[in-house]
Amino acid sequence: RPVPHRGRCPRAVPAWAAAPAPPPGPPVPLHLSCPMSVKTLFQLDGKVALVTGGSRGLGLQMAEALGEMGCRLVLAARKADELAEARAHLQGLGIGDVLTVPSDLQRPEHITQLVTQALERFGQVDVLVNNAGANWAAPAEDFPDEAWHKVMNLNVTAPFFLSREVGKRSMLPRRQGKIINIASTGGLKGTAKGVTTVAYNTSKAAVINFTRTLAAEWGPHNINVNAICPGYFQSKMTAGLLDRIQDAVIARTPLGRIGGDEDLKGTVVYLASDASRHVTGQHIPVDGGSCIV
Numbered sequence: 001r002p003v004p005h006r007g008r009c010p011r012a013v014p015a016w017a018a019a020p021a022p023p024p025g026p027p028v029p030l031h032l033s034c035p036m037s038v039k040t041l042f043q044l045d046g047k048v049a050l051v052t053g054g055s056r057g058l059g060l061q062m063a064e065a066l067g068e069m070g071c072r073l074v075l076a077a078r079k080a081d082e083l084a085e086a087r088a089h090l091q092g093l094g095i096g097d098v099l100t101v102p103s104d105l106q107r108p109e110h111i112t113q114l115v116t117q118a119l120e121r122f123g124q125v126d127v128l129v130n131n132a133g134a135n136w137a138a139p140a141e142d143f144p145d146e147a148w149h150k151v152m153n154l155n156v157t158a159p160f161f162l163s164r165e166v167g168k169r170s171m172l173p174r175r176q177g178k179i180i181n182i183a184s185t186g187g188l189k190g191t192a193k194g195v196t197t198v199a200y201n202t203s204k205a206a207v208i209n210f211t212r213t214l215a216a217e218w219g220p221h222n223i224n225v226n227a228i229c230p231g232y233f234q235s236k237m238t239a240g241l242l243d244r245i246q247d248a249v250i251a252r253t254p255l256g257r258i259g260g261d262e263d264l265k266g267t268v269v270y271l272a273s274d275a276s277r278h279v280t281g282q283h284i285p286v287d288g289g290s291c292i293v
Contacts, residue, residue, distance in 0.1 A: 041275040045070035048122040049272065050114075052105060052162065053132030055082035057235040058182065058264055060089070062129055065265035066272060067095030071127065074118045076103040105132055105158035106150070115165045125170045127272045130159035130207075131182040135200045137241070148199050155203035160210060163225075171223050179214070180271045181227040183207040183283055185291045188229060192248075195241070204229075208283050215281030224280040226271050231287025233259035254289030 049066045053059035054075035067073050067090055075098065077083050083100035090098050099121045103110045118125055134154040136147040163179055171177030187204030191197055208227055215225035232238060232249050242249070242258070250256055267286050270276050285291050 036274065038275075042269060042273045043070060044127075044269070044273055047071045047126040047272070048074065048118070048124055049127035049129065050074040050076065050118055050125050050166065051129040051131060052076045052103075052158075054129075055079065055086040055100075058230060058233060059129070059131040060086050061261060061264050062131065062268040063090065064093060064095070065269050066127065066129075067098070068093070069269050069273070071272070072097040072099075072122055074099045074101065074114075074122070074125070076101050076105070076114050077132070078102065078104050105162065106153045108161055111158065111161050111165055115162070115169055119169060124174065125166050126176070127178045127180065128163060128166050128171075129180045129182065129268065129272075130162060132158065133182065133203075135197060137196050139196050140198045143198060151199035151203050155200070156206045156210065159207065163214060167218065167223065172218070172221055175222045177223040178272050178276075179223065179225040180268060181207050181211050181225070183211070183227040183229045185229045185231045185285050185287045188283075188285070188291055192245070194245070211283060212281045219280055224271070224276060226276065226280060227283040228264065228267055228271070229283050229285040229287065229291075230259060230264060231285065231290045233263070249290065252290065252293060253287070254293060257288055259286065259288070 044066060047070065049063070049071040051059050051063045051066070051073065054063045054073070055077035059075075059077070063073055063075060063086070073090065073095065075083055075086055080102040083102060087098045087100050099118065101114050101117050103114045105111060115125070132154060134151050136151055138144065138147065159181055167177070184200070184204040186197065186201040187208050191201055208229070211225050211227040218225060231253070232242060232246075234242065246258065249258060264286055267284055271279070271284075
């Protein structure tokens with residue numbers, strides 16, 4: 001607590017005794033220097049979120065959550081008709097500012113074009129959700145080369161190329177950003193008996209360590225990089241598999257259920273918002289507890 005000088009000047013400190021001034025550092029972001037209410041920490045008003053694989057399934061579920069919390073949205077997927085349906089669905093929920101960009105993320109030029117369209121429309125990308133992916137089931141000894149490359153290209157290469165493009169053109173120059181990679185609990189362990197998804201499990205383990213590595217490199221630039229590891233959710237990708245194993249999955253899951261239409265929403269909002277500003281390089285399983293038993 002300052003002590004008043006009672007009319008006398010404080011004694012001058014000799015130049016030789018003065019501590020050297022610290023070197024100038026990067027400016028402290030406003031949100032780190034000002035106290036915020038808990039509600040404010042979760043607000044996303046005006047942020048721009050780019051969601052790949054955003055036309056259906058888990059991607060659309062996360063887009064709903066981000067849009068409801070105030071984000072302007074960029075959705076990318078291969079099929080224009082599915083993107084149009086997703087935009088109409090979101091607008092029906094009162095989420096009006098939605099840009100859709102048909103994109104094949106296996107093609108690097110489409111990644112560049114996607115980011116260009118997002119920046120031309122909104123000027124920035126604050127949140128990137130790398131959700132698009134692929135799976136293929138075949139015994140390891142008979143796994144087709146083209147299937148391996150497809151899974152790796154969509155699940156590992158595309159998230160890196162897109163993160164690099166968004167980072168270079170928006171997040172790094174602005175010194176802020178949130179990258180959320182959608183991995184899987186399949187990246188935390190091998191496969192159950194009868195499940196032959198060697199490329200998928202391998203790729204999702206790679207996504208988890210990609211998340212750690214990019215978080216370490218871009219942390220000094222105030223960019224958070226985290227991953228979500230969903231367990232089994234009802235989706236087009238898992239439909240055939242769950243037809244065979246759903247009862248067994250539920251039986252060994254502590255919460256006794258598979259993922260539903262709202263179960264990723266809270267996690268993606270947390271990781272996209274200032275509520276997670278001191279969290280980076282982490283992977284969060286959302287699986288009803290299946291990975292702990």
